[in-house]
Amino acid sequence: MQGLKAFGNGIYAVDSGYTGPDVAAIHLIEEGGRAALVDTGNNDSLRHVLEALAATGLSAGAVDYVLLTHIHLDHAGGAGAFMQAFPNAKLVVHPRGARHMAEPSKLFAGVSAVYGPERARELYGELIPVPAERIIEAGDGYELDLAGRTIRVFDTPGHARHHVCYFDTRSRSFFTGDTFGLSYRSLDVEGRPSIFPTTTPVQFEPEAMHASIRRMEAEQPVAMYLTHYAQVTDVPRLAADLHRLIDAHVAIAERHAAAEGRKALIEADLWTLLGAEATRNGWTVPEAEWRRILALDVELNAQGLEVWLDGRGV
Missing domain, CATH: 3.60.15.10 (Ribonuclease Z/Hydroxyacylglutathione hydrolase-like)
Structure with missing residues (x-):
């Protein structure tokens, strides 16, 4: 089936x-x-x-x-x-x-x-x-x-x-x-x-x-x-790769911790990170397609990083 x-x-x-x-x-x-x-x-x-x-x-x-x-x-x-x-x-x-x-x-x-x-x-x-x-x-x-x-x-x-x-x-x-x-x-x-x-x-x-x-x-x-x-x-x-990328996510969140409109800034940096991963891994699907596949995950990851920052009292 x-x-x-x-x-x-x-x-x-x-x-x-x-x-x-x-x-x-x-x-x-x-x-x-x-x-x-x-x-x-x-x-x-x-x-x-x-x-x-x-x-x-x-x-x-x-x-x-x-x-x-x-x-x-x-x-x-x-x-x-x-x-x-x-x-x-x-x-x-x-x-x-x-x-x-x-x-x-x-x-x-x-x-x-x-x-x-x-x-x-x-x-x-x-x-x-x-x-x-x-x-x-x-x-x-x-x-x-x-x-x-x-x-x-x-x-x-x-x-x-x-x-x-x-x-x-x-x-x-x-x-x-x-x-x-x-x-x-x-x-x-x-x-x-x-x-x-x-x-x-x-x-x-x-x-x-x-x-x-x-x-x-x-x-x-x-x-x-x-x-x-x-x-x-x-x-x-x-x-x-996971250990490296967890640290990269944390670094992105910390970079924008005190910024106004930080969620959008975090999302933008997550897309940049994924672009680097696309190159590193040689993804063959077009960028528009991998962005579609990952759009919800990037949005939710940005939300999760914001909640994490708030939990640290930032």
Whole structure:
């Protein structure tokens, strides 16, 4: 089916369809006829997942876990709908995020403050509460058993304080949500990916992000599975690029900390930074196209850097 890609070791990426193709992946892990899903996209993403399950010979009843990396709604907006569709599943989430899955009104209010209420409703629709008894609060070191396959939880702040990554011991790979950045396949050059961090509001913490990336590097993973978007390998190179670019984002924010109209100035410098990355990595797509692909991320990164500056009392 379109939008389903197999990577071996029972791992698949399902295109969630969120805001367009190849933007947000939902990962399917299959073991012994049982399944786990990593992140959910929005409510509309459910139909793509049901098609993917059917294509891989799995039923809705085979889903044991819905694993949320964090509760930003491009990752968790469909959680309630997924839990209704998968009667045997438990929802796994950082302890800081659990209450918002059971009662999502404040979560929707928060995203409305970023996007505006009308756009938030258009993107996510109605958020469906998840019964508290179906939620597992998974802190650092928690282990999940998927038909004998161990998935270990890593607490990975930096993008958000309620962020976890999931380490699959079978494939020796991480499912990284947003902690290991963004890497869009349309920007690959002869299969070589580029990567950049996401400082999306409201809890960007650069030192914590560096530490989380270093902690994942220490496991010497074979691959990283990013929500935005799917599998990347060559982890040491990409991790080094992320560390460099996190520092570059911080430097841009600090340069304009006291300036009037600083958000526009930060955005302009982020575009300059991305232009340098386009040259460095040899992107072959036209500049107008990569600007279109990255426009929302640049806007949100600028917002996140402003919130970070404000949190420092600047």
